[in-house]
Amino acid sequence: MTTIDLNSDVGEFVSAVDDGSQGALLQFVTSANIACGGHAGDPHTMRATIAQALRWNVAVGAHPGYEDRTNFGRIEKTLTAAEISDSVFRQVSALAKIADQSGSVLVHVKPHGALYNQASADASIARAIADGVRRWSRDVALMGLAGSIMLDEFRAAGFRVLAEAFVDRRYEPNGRLRSRKSPDAMLADPQQAAEQALRIVTRGEVIAAGGSVIPLEAHTLCIHGDTEGALQIAQAVHSALRAAEVELRSPSA
Numbered sequence: 001m002t003t004i005d006l007n008s009d010v011g012e013f014v015s016a017v018d019d020g021s022q023g024a025l026l027q028f029v030t031s032a033n034i035a036c037g038g039h040a041g042d043p044h045t046m047r048a049t050i051a052q053a054l055r056w057n058v059a060v061g062a063h064p065g066y067e068d069r070t071n072f073g074r075i076e077k078t079l080t081a082a083e084i085s086d087s088v089f090r091q092v093s094a095l096a097k098i099a100d101q102s103g104s105v106l107v108h109v110k111p112h113g114a115l116y117n118q119a120s121a122d123a124s125i126a127r128a129i130a131d132g133v134r135r136w137s138r139d140v141a142l143m144g145l146a147g148s149i150m151l152d153e154f155r156a157a158g159f160r161v162l163a164e165a166f167v168d169r170r171y172e173p174n175g176r177l178r179s180r181k182s183p184d185a186m187l188a189d190p191q192q193a194a195e196q197a198l199r200i201v202t203r204g205e206v207i208a209a210g211g212s213v214i215p216l217e218a219h220t221l222c223i224h225g226d227t228e229g230a231l232q233i234a235q236a237v238h239s240a241l242r243a244a245e246v247e248l249r250s251p252s253a
Contacts, residue, residue: 001245001246001247002201002202002245002246002247003246003247003248003249004201004218004219004220004221004241004246004247004248004249005030005031005059005162005219005220005221005248005249005250005251006028006029006030006031006220006221006223006234006237006238006241006248007029007030007031007032007033007061007110007143007164007220007221007222007223008025008026008029008031008032008033008222008223008224008225008230008234009033009035009063009110009112009222009224009225009226010022010025010026010032010033010034010035010049010225011032011034011035011036011040011041011045011046011048011049011063012035012039012040012041012045012072012225012226013040013045013225013226014044014045016225017044017045017048017049017052018048021231022049022052022225023052023055023056024231025223025225025230025231025234026052026053026055026056026058027056028231028234028235028237028238029058029223029234029238030058030059030248030249030250031058031059031060031061031107031108031220031250031251031252032049032053032058032059032060032061033061033062033063033108033110033112033143034046034049034050034053034060034061034062034063034095035063035065035112036062036063036064036091036092036094036095037067037090037091037094037095038064038065038066038067038068038069038073038087038091038112039065039066039067039068039069039072039073039074039112039113040065040069040072040073041095043098046094046095046098047098047101047102050098050099050102050104051102053104054102054103054104058250059107059108059250059251059252060099060104060105060106060107061106061107061108061109061110061140061143062091062092062095062096062106062108062109062110063109063110063111063112064087064088064091064092064109064111064112064115064129064132065091065111065112065113065114065115065116066079066087066112066113066114066115067087067091072113073112073113073114073115074113074114074180075114076114076117076118077114077115081124081125081127081128081131082128084115084125084128084129084132085128085129085131085132085135086132087132088109088111088128088129088131088132088133089132089133089135089136092106092109092132092133092136093136096136096137106137106140107140107141107250107251107252108140108141108142108143108162108251108252109133109140109141109142109143110142110143110144110164111129111143111144115129116144116145116150117176117177119144119150119153120144120145120148120149120150120176121148121149121176122149123149123150123152123153125150126144126149126150126153126154127153127156127157129142129150129154130142130153130154130157130159131157133159134157134158134159138158138159140159140160141159141160141161141162141251141252142154142159142160142161142162143161143162143164143220144161144162144163144164145163145164145175145176145177146163146164146165146175146216146217146218147163147175147215147216147217148175148176151163162219162220162251163217163218163219163220164218164219164220164221164222165200165206165216165218165220165221165222166221166222166224167187167193167194167196167197167200167221167222167223167233167237168186168187168188168193168222168223168224168227168230168233169185169186169187169224170182170184170185170186170187170208170209171206171207171208171209171214171216172208172209173208173209173210173212173214175208175214175216178209184209186227186228187233188227188228188229188233190229190232190233190235190236190237191236193223193233193236193237194233194236194237194239194240194241195240197221197237197240197241198240198241198244200216200218200221201218201221201241201244201246202244202246204216204217219251220251221237223237
């Protein structure tokens with residue numbers, strides 16, 4: 001049977017953590033990437049999100065980004081490798097400490113936003129991320145954009161990798177994600193997101209902007225927790241994959 005992990009970026013907004021909407025979303029995914037104080041998140045949101053993940057048997061991972069809360073970590077930065085490594089180490093360590101106190105353990109790390117996008121095309125940034133994680137532990141998987149050089153760098157650093165694809169984002173013909181500056185960068189329609197998820201999992205491909213078809217092999221699919229209608233997207237993707245007899249399972253299961 002075909003298996004796939006569904007992950008979501010969470011722990012980013014106090015309101016979503018506290019009003020139940022994030023907990024509802026976590027029912028339909030298998031892995032949670034938790035903001036750990038860089039672009040978003042604080043001890044309260046980290047602890048509460050881990051508790052919600054444990055309730056729904058969802059694997060817990062760290063989601064470090066540029067420490068730029070004003071821009072939600074989505075603006076590119078020019079930092080040294082040492083600065084990136086230090087920041088990633090600091091964020092992952094903070095979440096790991098709270099996870100340990102909560103009776104959980106981190107099983108993966110996924111960079112956030114601009115840090116993720118830059119690492120997908122810049123080997124030196126990818127290496128710096130890997131170095132920051134390695135200073136905390138080698139015993140985790142690193143998530144990165146399917147088909148990108150960041151996965152090669154993560155492997156070279158000795159990590160197990162998880163190639164990631166996105167159900168709520170459009171792709172460029174070169175396999176990169178379409179910039180959020182483009183009005184059509186997001187797939188906000190749940191049915192379209194479900195169709196893209198099915199195509200990736202069952203055909204190993206995605207239809208890029210302009211209609212070209214690009215090959216895409218993925219271990220995990222992302223649903224952004226801050227996408228409008230994220231809960232409805234998660235429900236639609238979950239239902240479509242289950243109907244196609246795809247087993248939803250975290251990589252740590």
